[in-house]
Amino acid sequence: MQRGTPYCWGSNDFGQLGDNTTTDRRRPSRVLDLTDATSIVTGENDTCAIQSATAFCWGYSGYGLFQNGGGAEYHRPTEVPNLVNVTAISTDTSTLCVASDGAAYCWGYLANQQVYRDQEKDTPVQGLTNVSAVTSSETCAIDNLTAYCWIGSDGEPFRVRGLDNVTAISASPNTTCAISYGAAYCWGSNTFGQLGDGTTTARHEPNRVPGLSNVTSISTSSDSVCAVSSGEAYCWGSNRHGQLGDGTTTDRHSPNRVPGLVNVTSISTDSTATAGSTSPSDNNATTCAVSDATAYCWGSNGYGELGDGSTTERHRPTSVQAP
Template identity: 35%
Template sequence: MFAVGATTGATAAGLSAAERGSSNTASAAPAVASVAAGYAHTCAVGTDGTLWCWGTNGAGQLGDGSTTNRTLPVRVGDATTWASVGAGTSYACAIRTDGTLWCWGANNGSQLGDGTTTNRSTPTRVGDATTWASVSAGNRHTCGIRTDRTLWCWGLNRNGQLGTGSALANATTPVRVDTATNWASVTTGYAHTCGTRTDGTLWCWGDSSNGQLGIGTLSYRTSPAQVGTATTWSGVAAGYAFTCAVRTDRTLWCFGENGYGQLGITGPHQTAPVRVGDNSTWTRVNAGEDSSCAARADGSLWCWGNNTTGQLGDGTTTHRYAPTRVGNATTWTNGSVVGYHNCAVRTDGGLWCWGNNTAGQLGDGTTTQRSTPAQVTLPG
């Protein structure tokens, strides 16, 4: 939902051979190109350009034309041109290879960007632009970057999370954020937004009640504010009320709320970036409700923070204040997503999910919670 690199932790015990990434276990699932996790639903794009969703569906967030929950992946339409997908709390947005952007699900904050507040149970096109490059779906606001490196946001704006210079009005269609033309990435949290620029600077705006903007204060901002003076930021991930980011030297930094250890350290909230451990091999981090997961250059995956539903994947439900390794596999890619349930992609294109499963969001045909990764099979 809400993405970059952490330190040492305990290795998960009690995993099956498949969960440990045994070389004797072949993936039965079609290859997955990207995955996104909402509050209780999941969507994935296959390497064949098909789109699949599963889990809770009360607002139509699965995009299959119904409001029926699904415990197994269901295909969204018949298009084979989907390129990437992002999932918000109760909605999703995805980009096609032709550069068009489509959203569906809950729309009570105008987060679908179609000019209305009407829920949609099938993908609805956002405007007529054909230059969308990336999209991030948050709680009730959405942001995207176009191929000209301009940044656009829409939806709820109560805390200034749209970055338009005001917190007075929601936006029912995309509104441009400042005049910069060098945005490299964007990530949306519950009520704040962060992004990196091609010059390596990091910017955040919106709610800062827990220091999640990283600017040293608890004051919210209605337009982008630079985080420190560093010009070496390579990626950023916004969680519920915290943020984590990776630098080009592959060090990991987090700031904001820390009640469950989601910053990867012990102690209170932090209003400025704090380094997580001394490891310098982090490649990407992803942040969710109150937990984080990150991949290292050796292909290992590490998670920390809230573990109430087993979302850290270490075989327990114990909260972790430092990165804890997920099994022994060294084939995890940068494609992971974090929430009360987590999913990640391996180098063979296999998709694995774990954590909360009350609505079938793990895609295994059950509603059984899992504290270690289980493979998800997309229908052929």
């Protein structure tokens, strides 16, 4: 975002760039109608933002994500109705979660079950009253600085063991990470070393990521993780498309500093399925960060998602071209 105005680039098959077209963009394209957004999140085929404590989404609305029903496409932002005081939002194309008036709500495709939203009698996730963050790929939330996760629409949230003073949480289909007292913790699958503990052993409870302190941002994909530690960017896990940003395609089992970035304030990594493949190792993968108030991206670039005007894969941070 630039002064509250969101910009998007990359694949636009379903209008997820919000410019009222379905044309892919290799450079940032202004999202229509939003001029004072405070946050923005992306799914594989949809995008959502918060403006004036209101949720807006665009792109593919499968499983009734944006309205009551499913299947429609929206090529520019549309308000998600009947939500007030929205403070957090997360989408992964099949599930949408929001924090609204302190409560958490999720709908879409949850735990292999399609859950349509009933706007007339929305039911919040049980027991959460002061939610500050939500995730949708695996449903988790932060409530009163405590991490909770749950399964399905009727699942009761369980407290994530051993974590207090949680300030951020990120969940992918295979791995979840959180920040607790400024330290990074991860758990779940570890096939590519994405838990950052120097092994490929899966962990069923939070495991501290060594070597990181003063962690302020963390992001998970299906097989890699990135974080900001003391103003520097670190990534680890799968590196098939250079998404770790170290100039190689070598997997890393522990945090590896991304060279060339200073004063990093945020970082995000994500992966999307490659057509015809069922292996996570074949996923397209891209990472972006803000360094010295400038956006940089690296990794897969088949749809122009690095925003550098090309479709060339990059293994080091590349500055996003100005709109």
